Amino acid sequence: MRQIRMSLVMLVVGLAAAVLVPASARPQSTSNELTGAVGPGFTISLRDANGNLVSHLAHGAYHITVQNLSDPATGVVHNFHLTGPGGVDLATTADPGTTTFDVTLVDGTYRYQCDFHPLQMHKTFTVGIGAPPPIVTKLTGRVAGNSITLKKGTAIVKSLRRGQYSIVVNDASAKDNFHLKGPGVSKKTSVPKRGKTTWTLTLRAGKYTYFSDAHHKLKRAFSVR
Ligand SMILES: [Cu+2]
Known part of the structure; x- marks a missing residue:
């Protein structure tokens, strides 16, 4: 009984707190x-x-x-x-x-x-019910030779809208990797290994960079709004 009363008190306190928190917080x-x-x-x-x-x-x-x-x-x-x-x-x-x-x-x-x-x-x-899944935009990343790129279609990505992205990364180099870093994201492939992988990510507003951990000059950046 005492336990029930305690949890009721907690519930009331919790509800009051939920109501009092301003939208911005x-x-x-x-x-x-x-x-x-x-x-x-x-x-x-x-x-x-x-x-x-x-x-x-x-x-x-x-x-x-x-x-x-x-x-x-x-x-x-x-x-x-x-x-x-x-x-x-x-x-x-x-x-x-x-x-x-x-x-x-x-x-x-x-x-x-x-x-x-x-x-x-x-x-x-x-x-309503049956809402379409969120729009996922496809991007392709590639590191090979002396080049690292992230493209949307055939264009190098310079700025993106925030949202969900599916990035197909082709790490075609045994000396470099593809490392994407920015708000909420740090994903990388292996430096010595080659291979193809797909990342599904949510990109938030801010600046993102992608680079090779083996050669930091191999680097590009884009912004997300
Ligand atoms: Cu009006």
């Missing part, structure tokens, strides 16, 4: 980050962490950062208003600036609009 998952934007023209958008316009999402908890880019000097103001199932009804004011929302999206269709121009400025997206 909670750990945020990159994949659950959405970015809304409205203005300065008659545009409105909601994008995922990869910068894609949201058309379909898995149900769950999301953190939405809305930029109201209205320019009051033009005499035209906008806001961002999201409505949909689960009692979701979140709106920014017409004031320029950033507003963040924590929201739980359930199955169904959501609509976001500018309340000042609802006919011109609105979009919808669906949330």
Whole structure:
């Protein structure tokens, strides 16, 4: 009995703590980050962490950062208003600036609009079971001779959107390896061994470098936004 009472007390304390933690202090998952934007023209958008316009999402908890880019000097103001199932009804004011929302999206269709121009400025997206898997972008890494490269298609990678990547690494050298290092990532092949391997990684915002541990001059970098 005493034990039950103790765990009840713990539960209540835990719940109170959960409620009191401000949104900004909670750990945020990159994949659950959405970015809304409205203005300065008659545009409105909601994008995922990869910068894609949201058309379909898995149900769950999301953190939405809305930029109201209205320019009051033009005499035209906008806001961002999201409505949909689960009692979701979140709106920014017409004031320029950033507003963040924590929201739980359930199955169904959501609509976001500018309340000042609802006919011109609105979009919808669906949330539900059978959500497509996250977009995984394929890259190819290669180290051979005096060259080390990371390519998307045929182009050397210079900057990427944050998100999930599948990197096929071809270590064709017995003297060098392919070592990728950056926020949340340190993956490498073997220096003496040759071989092909595939890494599935989440790249976060920041600077990444890839190089050979045997010859540090064999090195390139790219940025992730
Ligand atoms: Cu508007």
